[in-house]
Amino acid sequence: MRYEGKIYRPPPEAGAYILQCTVGCSYNKCTYCSMYKDVRYRVRTIEELKEDIQMAKKAYGAGVNKVFLSDGDAISLPTDTLLEILSELYGAFPELTHVSTYAGPQSTLSKTLEELTQLRKAGLTMTYLGVESGSDRVLTEVRKGVSAKEMLEAGSNIVKSGIKLVAMVMVGLGGRGERSRIHAIETAELINRMKPYLLGTLTTVPMPGTVLHRQMSKGDFKLLDPYEVLEEMKVLLEHLTLPDLYIDGRHASNLMPIKGRLTEIGPDVISAIDKHLKHRDNNLIGQAYIGQF
Ligand code: SF4
Incomplete structure (x- = not known):
């Protein structure tokens, strides 16, 4: 698995396979936040992510049932990209039942209700x-x-x-x-x-x-x-x-x-x-x- 910078996840996501979709947070301005200060924000390419998923499949087997999409605001990715990631994950891990991510308010507002519903139907089950x-x-x-x-x-x-x-x-x-x-x-x-x-x-x-x-x-x-x-x-x-x-x-x-x-x-x-x-x-x-x- 390949990770850049320090990885954070919510406590309930303990045990989840963490797929780093972005490095850092797209917003990164909250005055109380100490996360992602050591990295420069970038979105990882879909090719990198597909390679990571295959690496995880080899390392953990097909039995992964829980995935967390990091870093700080993966909902900011274009909806098509998120749909492709979800399809790749559910294809690689037949026992997968839970995919979650942090959701920044601005990134969430940039999506229509229809897009969010599409993501739910494709298997995004929880957001923080x-x-x-x-x-x-x-x-x-x-x-x-x-x-x-x-x-x-x-x-x-x-x-x-x-x-x-x-x-x-x-x-x-x-x-x-x-x-x-x-x-x-x-x-x-x-x-x-x-x-x-x-x-x-x-x-x-x-x-x-x-x-x-x-x-x-x-x-x-x-x-x-x-x-x-x-x-x-x-x-x-x-x-x-x-x-x-x-x-x-x-x-x-x-x-x-x-x-x-x-x-x-x-x-x-x-x-x-x-x-x-x-x-x-x-x-x-x-x-x-x-x-x-
Ligand atoms: S949106 Fe979250 S990760 Fe980004 S700066 Fe604010 S608190 Fe930190």
């Missing part, structure tokens, strides 16, 4: 959309490149196409005080309207070398303390209204790993947060709330 926030102010500040309305349209089109949508949001990205509360409420409202299959929650941890880290060092971005993180998580959960929504908050950045259906774990997580906020006992933080998935 970095929603980050439902607040226009926050999306502008972190240079996400789209408004909340455009983010909603991108996510909704994925849902309508039948591709399973994993929406990822970042607790703490709005900053402290009232900004934190507004970020949480507007994010919950956006998710309620988008109706993803799964909500992935991460906590904002500015990485050295990023614009956000520089802003934090200068005092222009205020990082939440652990109790403010829990408070914001509580506000987010209280404002989510989708009974069938699954939440996966087991990312390493989170203080309290959670996983399960909103209606199943939500009340317990909220009362546990209340307990933490009342007693301010650091030992309580870190306890996991894992329900059925």
Whole structure:
């Protein structure tokens, strides 16, 4: 297998064969992002990708059942190219049932609903959309490149196409005080309207070398303390209204790993947060709330 630069994939894609369709991210401007800084963006040719697939077939056999298309925004490839890749993958791996990719909001919006539906029919089963926030102010500040309305349209089109949508949001990205509360409420409202299959929650941890880290060092971005993180998580959960929504908050950045259906774990997580906020006992933080998935 041939890979260029550091390869990232979402945690649920552990065990997937990773096909590197692009090197880097076509956008690469989000202020909090530390990924793909060591490579120059380029799209790999279909010939290279077909060779890679044959190499993977030789290395892993035909039993591959899960593939992740990297790097940061493979949905940005022309639809015809993605269809050719999917056809090649399903031809090489008869047991394949899952092909997923990251989907940047702008790249997703550049495709029509018909194109996304075509991709679903050809076997693109899941996409990961970095929603980050439902607040226009926050999306502008972190240079996400789209408004909340455009983010909603991108996510909704994925849902309508039948591709399973994993929406990822970042607790703490709005900053402290009232900004934190507004970020949480507007994010919950956006998710309620988008109706993803799964909500992935991460906590904002500015990485050295990023614009956000520089802003934090200068005092222009205020990082939440652990109790403010829990408070914001509580506000987010209280404002989510989708009974069938699954939440996966087991990312390493989170203080309290959670996983399960909103209606199943939500009340317990909220009362546990209340307990933490009342007693301010650091030992309580870190306890996991894992329900059925
Ligand atoms: S779209 Fe994703 S990979 Fe690209 S810069 Fe933003 S967060 Fe990073």
